[in-house]
Amino acid sequence: MSDNEYVKIFTCPKCGKRLSIDASKQFTAGRCPSCKKRIKIPKADGQK
Numbered sequence: 001m002s003d004n005e006y007v008k009i010f011t012c013p014k015c016g017k018r019l020s021i022d023a024s025k026q027f028t029a030g031r032c033p034s035c036k037k038r039i040k041i042p043k044a045d046g047q048k
């Protein structure tokens with residue numbers, strides 16, 4: 001709760017690449033740096 005850097009690990013559904021996203025920005029969509037596909041990123045909602 002005192003972390004000011006909150007990084008979430010997200011797996012690209014297209015290519016399976018693991019991505020680390022900055023959850024503090026609270027974006028819900030982005031582009032995979034590996035396959036360049038647009039992907040939806042699930043919001044952090046109390047889940048680990």
Ligand SMILES: [Zn+2]
Nearest residue numbers: 012015032035
């Ligand atoms: Zn990908």
